[in-house]
Amino acid sequence: MTVRGLPDSAAAIEPITVCVPARDEVDRLPDLIADLRAQTGAPRMRVLILDDASTDGTGDAALEAVDDDPRFIVIRSDAEPEPGWTGKAAACARLAELVDTAVLIFLDADVRLAPGAIAAAVAELRGGTAALVSVWPRQDAGSTVEALVQPLLCWSWATTLPVTVANRSPRPSLAVACGQFLVFDTAAYRAAGGHAEVAASPTEDLDIARVVRRGGRRTALVTAGPLASTRMYRGAADVDAGYSRWLWSAYGGSPVAAAAVAAVAALAFQLPPLAALAGRGATRRAGLFGTAAAITARLLARSVETRTGLTRADILAALAHPLSxxxxxxLSARSHLAHRRGVLTWKSRPLPTTAGGSPT
Incomplete structure (x- = not known):
């Protein structure tokens, strides 16, 4: 599970544009702006923030946080995405049209950055041959439900995919990406078609990485460690809404495949603890071994993600893996049901009901 991490210190001399799509992010965006204003090692950084038809005062909060910093431009928009587009893809595409630098970074409003994060991410892009570097922020949790679900994101790829090999592979099926922090060579982004190629996708981050690979360019996943973190969702309602909007698209969008995966997961990760508790002899020993293996994998995945020592919360979350x-x-069943009923929404907008890319 060795995964390359961002360098602890770096400098990025070339011009950089950071694009931040923000819809109803009044509580989170000011903190990201403060982090961006405090960046070091990136003296030619410009930041474009799109207030995407927010209803909670996001634009005003952004202007106040920017405080006349000339590196920042806040753009207000009341336009709704065109049919066949998700709001996120449409906002990213609009921001990308305004970029005139060779490096383009997309950041979500819920990401928190250490002072050298942007420079380190650009150095990672320029130090290799990838056209897209996807930076994986540490996933933080502030509630029990978040602690059960969020660690599964890193665990899912850290335990099933040799990332070092996958980063070198041109195969689209081996791409891993996190849309919270994407670093592009701008020319490669445009040559791939940009977000127009993933306009309707519920997982536009993963799909745009695949599009880049289909165009003959490499993508790479790196962990941010202490340089970037995020609390993606806040509480059970957010977790339900956030995962319901896209989990239906996993495994080709097939509910049968999703059910099969859930059944295998239950056998692999829920049956062993039951055997360890209720079984005897060889059955109990097998259950203990399976339970210990699952917990160990969770802890190793968390170590890969954080690049720091494990906390008490990390250990408790790993012990709760069967509940995860x-x-x-x-969440998977809820997502498939909502998709079948055609009631998928995100941030008060209806979502496309297909997992396709370009609507054209």
Whole structure:
């Protein structure tokens, strides 16, 4: 599970444009702006922030946080995405049209950055041959439900994919990406078609990485460690809404495949603890071994993600892995049901009901 991390210190001399799409992010965006204003090692950084038809005062909060910093431009928009586009893809595409630098970074409003994060991310892009570097922020949790679900994101790829090999592979199926922090060579982004190629995708980050690879360019996943973190969702309602909008698209959008995966996960990660508790002899020993293996994998994945020592919360979350699998199964079923009913929404907008890319 060795995964390359961002360098601890770096400098990025070339011009950089950071694009931040923000819809109803009044509580989070000011903190990101403060982090961006405090960046070091990136003296030619410019930041474009799109207030995407927010209803909570996001634009005003952004202007106040910017405080006349000339590196920042706040753009207000009341336009709704065109049919066949998600709001996120449409906002990213609009921001990208305004970029005139060779490096383009997309950041979500819920990301928190250490002072050298932007410079380190650009150095990672320029130090290799990838056209897209996807930076994986440490996923933080502030509630029990978040602690059950969020660690599964890193665990899912850290335990199933040799990332070092995948980063060198041109195969689209081996791409891993996190849309919270994407660093592009701008020319490669445009040559791939940009977000127009993933306009309707519920997982536009993963799909745009695949599009880049289909165009013959490499993508790479790196962990941010202490340089970037995020609390993606806040509480059970956010977790339900956030995962319901896209989990249906996993495994080709097939509910049968999703059910099969859930069944296998139950056998692999919920049956062993039951055997360890209720079984005897060889059955109990097998259950203990399976339970210990699952917990160890969770802890190793968390170490890969944080690049720091494990906390008490990390250990408790790993011990609760069977409950995490149950939570995932519930979210997957909820997502498929909402998709079948055609009631998928995100931030008060209806979502496309297909997993396709370009609407054209």
């Amino acid at each position: 699998i149950a939570a995932y199964t519930r």
